[in-house]
Amino acid sequence: MKYVFLPIQKIGLEVRHQLVEKARRGRYMKRYYTRKEAGLCVHCGAPAAEGKSLCPACLEYERKRNSIFYGERKARGECINCGEPLTKEERQRGNTMCAACREKRNVRRRKKKEAQTV
Numbered sequence: 001m002k003y004v005f006l007p008i009q010k011i012g013l014e015v016r017h018q019l020v021e022k023a024r025r026g027r028y029m030k031r032y033y034t035r036k037e038a039g040l041c042v043h044c045g046a047p048a049a050e051g052k053s054l055c056p057a058c059l060e061y062e063r064k065r066n067s068i069f070y071g072e073r074k075a076r077g078e079c080i081n082c083g084e085p086l087t088k089e090e091r092q093r094g095n096t097m098c099a100a101c102r103e104k105r106n107v108r109r110r111k112k113k114e115a116q117t118v
């Protein structure tokens with residue numbers, strides 16, 4: 001086979017981007033699992049909290065960030081997952097997620113359950 005040099009433009013930015021992303025994710029996931037297995041915080045490498053993959057400081061940070069983020073959406077009457085405005089009935093029922101996200105969550109839960117029983 002004759003070796004043909006392909007100019008980078010011909011490979012396509014999309015493909016290159018995918019390759020870079022894949023490599024980066026691979027490295028990140030490797031570190032993630034190494035730390036997790038060693039019982040270290042996957043964010044900063046400090047000793048993780050009991051039964052968690054994050055250290056107490058990172059847990060607190062995540063918790064705060066999430067509660068601010070979700071709290072804001074909830075207060076505005078928006079889905080905490082995708083930010084879509086909730087209907088009046090949903091808000092009255094105390095739902096924090098829109099129908100689409102609730103359905104998605106149900107599917108995920110069902111799949112998880114199935115995976116566990118197998």
Ligand SMILES: [Zn+2]
Nearest residue numbers: 041044055058
């Ligand atoms: Zn940490």
Ligand SMILES: [Zn+2]
Nearest residue numbers: 079082098101
């Ligand atoms: Zn939603």
